[in-house]
Amino acid sequence: RKIIFEKQWFYLDNAIxxxxxxxxxxxSGGSLQPKQEVEEATTETKEAGxxxxxxxxxxxxxxxxxxxxxxxxxxxxxxxEIVQQLIxxxxxxxxxxxxxxxxxxxxxxxxxxxxITIVKPSTRILSTMYYAREPGKINHLRYDTLAxxxxxxxxxxxxxxxxxxxxxxxxxxxxxxxxxxxxxxxQMYPGGGPVRAATSCFGFPKHFLDNLHEFPLSKVESLLSxxxxxxxxPSEPEGNTLVEEESxxxxxxxxxxxxxxxxxxSMEVNQTEExxxxxxxxxxxxxxxxxxxxxxxxxxxxxxxxWERRKKLIETAALLREKNSDGLIVASKxxxxxxxxxxxxxxxxxxxxxxxxxxxxxxxECYTRLRERGGVVNLKLSETWLRNYQVLPDRSxxxxxxxxxxxxxxxGITVVLDKSRSDSSHSEALKMEEPSSKRCKVQDLHC
Amino acid sequence: xxxxxxxxxxxxxxxxxxxxxxxxMFPVKVQHGTVTQTKYGVIRHSTxxxxxxxxxxxxxxxxxxxxxxxxxxxxxxxxxxxRTQILYSTDISIITMMLELKPGSIVCESGTGSGSxxxxxxxxxxxxxxxxxxxxxxxxxxxAREEFREHGVEHLVTVTNQDVCKNGFGxxxxxxxxxxxxxxxxxxxxxxxxxxxxxxxxxxxFSPCIEQVQRTCLAMEECGFTEINTLEILLRVYNVRTISxxxxxxxxxxxxxxxxxxDSSNPSNQGSLSTNLQKGSAQFKxxxxxxxxxxxxxxxTFATKS
Numbered sequence: 001r002k003i004i005f006e007k008q009w010f011y012l013d014n015a016i017x018x019x020x021x022x023x024x025x026x027x028s029g030g031s032l033q034p035k036q037e038v039e040e041a042t043t044e045t046k047e048a049g050x051x052x053x054x055x056x057x058x059x060x061x062x063x064x065x066x067x068x069x070x071x072x073x074x075x076x077x078x079x080x081e082i083v084q085q086l087i088x089x090x091x092x093x094x095x096x097x098x099x100x101x102x103x104x105x106x107x108x109x110x111x112x113x114x115x116i117t118i119v120k121p122s123t124r125i126l127s128t129m130y131y132a133r134e135p136g137k138i139n140h141l142r143y144d145t146l147a148x149x150x151x152x153x154x155x156x157x158x159x160x161x162x163x164x165x166x167x168x169x170x171x172x173x174x175x176x177x178x179x180x181x182x183x184x185x186x187q188m189y190p191g192g193g194p195v196r197a198a199t200s201c202f203g204f205p206k207h208f209l210d211n212l213h214e215f216p217l218s219k220v221e222s223l224l225s226x227x228x229x230x231x232x233x234p235s236e237p238e239g240n241t242l243v244e245e246e247s248x249x250x251x252x253x254x255x256x257x258x259x260x261x262x263x264x265x266s267m268e269v270n271q272t273e274e275x276x277x278x279x280x281x282x283x284x285x286x287x288x289x290x291x292x293x294x295x296x297x298x299x300x301x302x303x304x305x306x307w308e309r310r311k312k313l314i315e316t317a318a319l320l321r322e323k324n325s326d327g328l329i330v331a332s333k334x335x336x337x338x339x340x341x342x343x344x345x346x347x348x349x350x351x352x353x354x355x356x357x358x359x360x361x362x363x364x365e366c367y368t369r370l371r372e373r374g375g376v377v378n379l380k381l382s383e384t385w386l387r388n389y390q391v392l393p394d395r396s397x398x399x400x401x402x403x404x405x406x407x408x409x410x411x412g413i414t415v416v417l418d419k420s421r422s423d424s425s426h427s428e429a430l431k432m433e434e435p436s437s438k439r440c441k442v443q444d445l446h447c
Numbered sequence: 448x449x450x451x452x453x454x455x456x457x458x459x460x461x462x463x464x465x466x467x468x469x470x471x472m473f474p475v476k477v478q479h480g481t482v483t484q485t486k487y488g489v490i491r492h493s494t495x496x497x498x499x500x501x502x503x504x505x506x507x508x509x510x511x512x513x514x515x516x517x518x519x520x521x522x523x524x525x526x527x528x529x530r531t532q533i534l535y536s537t538d539i540s541i542i543t544m545m546l547e548l549k550p551g552s553i554v555c556e557s558g559t560g561s562g563s564x565x566x567x568x569x570x571x572x573x574x575x576x577x578x579x580x581x582x583x584x585x586x587x588x589x590x591a592r593e594e595f596r597e598h599g600v601e602h603l604v605t606v607t608n609q610d611v612c613k614n615g616f617g618x619x620x621x622x623x624x625x626x627x628x629x630x631x632x633x634x635x636x637x638x639x640x641x642x643x644x645x646x647x648x649x650x651x652x653f654s655p656c657i658e659q660v661q662r663t664c665l666a667m668e669e670c671g672f673t674e675i676n677t678l679e680i681l682l683r684v685y686n687v688r689t690i691s692x693x694x695x696x697x698x699x700x701x702x703x704x705x706x707x708x709x710d711s712s713n714p715s716n717q718g719s720l721s722t723n724l725q726k727g728s729a730q731f732k733x734x735x736x737x738x739x740x741x742x743x744x745x746x747x748t749f750a751t752k753s
Contacts, residue, residue, distance in 0.1 A: 154521065
């Protein structure tokens with residue numbers, strides 16, 4: 001299979017069998033070869049300048065033309081050699097300062113040395129990747145914000161978690177990684193089925209899926225009001241999402257669906273064999289009978305699958321109805337308030353919950369509604385500020401660009417909900433929002 | 448209760464968190480016959496705590512009430528007795544993710560300090576992982592051991608009293624991750640490398656000063672670590688407030704009542720302002736940042752052993 005990535009293309013075949021973390025060189029023809037450890041030529045005192053006052057950028061300092069370089073590449077000359085050639089053919093190289101020379105070499109190496117490293121997936125790698133390349137798919141959830149969610153939510157082995165996300169399954173995967181296959185996860189989903197595209201990238205062992213459940217948001221109200229039934233199931237979407245869901249190995253289901261075409265084929269083979277030993281009239285009748293049998297099998301299969309889904313749905317509904325979940329994580333494109341107000345009902349008291357939103361304003365509203373509802377303490381609206389640094393001798397400083405925003409978090413802890421809230425406690429909640437600092441101090445006591 | 452598992456009811460011997468209000472809470476060791484003083488009065492453990500559900504409201508003798516919360520490493524971090532400067536959950540979160548900690552991970556840490564990060568790590572690596580933590584101060588090492596015992600996690604952690612720069616972590620080639628929060632981390636990089644597993648192990652060093660970071664990065668490079676990356680993370684908290692701003696009196700135009708300024712009687716004024724203009728002020732909801740925020744804790748440097 002050909003992989004195309006950042007102007008490089010190669011085949012992964014040679015990588016199989018090597019340990020994770022191995023670095024490969026892409027050779028001509030796209031095959032991967034393990035890179036030999038090359039001793040970096042220790043810096044002999046190279047010729048270098050002191051500053052750039054006399055260096056003029058006229059675009060003419062490199063004597064090799066675009067065609068020259070292409071010719072070198074076509075000859076199969078190694079990237080290292082090309083870089084060396086570029087240095088030798090640059091009129092200004094030796095006038096640059098040592099730092100500028102280093103920077104130049106690094107830049108050329110990146111361009112001409114085709115080196116890749118294959119690493120094992122993890123939340124760290126996938127979340128930084130998604131944020132850098134496809135932030136729209138994850139509602140611009142920056143990786144450090146995700147890190148905060150996992151910790152604030154006390155995500156750990158053995159919990160019973162409710163996860164509601166529309167981040168391609170990245171948040172779900174992160175939660176699953178931190179739970180290590182222990183405990184239970186119920187993923188709430190909008191529409192026809194949960195999206196787990198990113199989740200499959202984690203490479204979890206199959207048993208992690210044993211305790212992963214899903215439940216449609218469209219049934220939440222009925223579950224809360226006690227009118228839940230499985231009469232109308234959310235319509236299954238055709239295509240990828242469901243295939244991924246099923247291909248995650250929900251045991252026999254997958255094998256049965258894959259065997260379907262196989263059994264059909266084998267049945268057809270049997271038919272032709274049988275046909276050869278029979279006369280024409282009985283052939284036709286038998287053919288028709290077999291076709292009917294096939295159709296009946298298909299219908300039975302569909303019914304079986306429907307029944308399986310219904311059964312799972314009832315099981316998951318029962319899990320939710322216990323109202324003893326150990327936490328709630330929300331990270332979606334939807335307005336957080338209705339999600340929180342309903343999903344918190346399924347969470348036990350004295351458990352943390354965390355809501356992510358790309359924007360601050362919906363969380364302001366959420367905060368207010370939660371205060372009115374009661375049953376939560378330690379509410380905190382926050383965001384994190386992240387800065388990367390370049391650390392080199394005499395050249396340490398923060399990097400040139402940083403993320404402008406990574407989203408906001410609203411976190412808190414549930415407490416026993418006092419259903420018999422009197423008017424006084426309600427006005428207390430409202431009073432707490434007044435700007436007068438003095439009043440806040442007094443009301444602060446019972447946040 | 449346990450720091451690595453939720454329990455529903457408060458039991459004798461538990462560590463519970465008494466929550467009085469916004470940013471006001473403290474840990475308490477639940478014991479039969481004991482009494483805890485709060486500004487709302489007295490809490491009698493035997494009658495008010497033991498047997499009650501976590502998350503319950505408890506009324507104290509003077510009439511005020513508190514909530515009793517199940518402990519978590521995050522609540523512990525906010526309330527533990529400081530023996531040293533500690534790491535807070537913001538840094539702990541990114542450390543946990545960048546070191547790829549999860550159930551089953553083997554982690555080495557030095558210095559143990561007040562055990563803030565230790566509790567968080569133990570929670571994440573449970574039930575099958577282990578934390579080897581090294582502390583060169585004898586009393587702190589002993590206090591840490593005591594706390595881990597009280598919190599029911601001693602089977603997941605080993606505290607060693609030695610100098611990591613001289614004698615390392617006491618284990619070799621098994622750690623998935625190493626964390627250093629010591630004055631001279633560059634002196635421990637070599638030991639960190641030998642404690643880490645052969646391939647793919649992660650290391651993190653936390654230092655307040657950039658000079659320390661520079662030295663540490665150099666040492667990491669010399670030891671053959673790759674993917675060296677330094678960052679810092681800060682928390683910004685917002686208070687949710689309804690703000691009321693006065694509408695200035697710009698006077699009226701001469702003669703008739705129609706004016707070009709904000710006029711409460713003008714029906715064409717759109718939006719929420721119009722409803723409040725009768726009062727002469729405008730109300731809106733805002734997330735107001737705190738007056739002061741933490742500007743620096745330390746630089747975090749991560750790398751991979753390859």
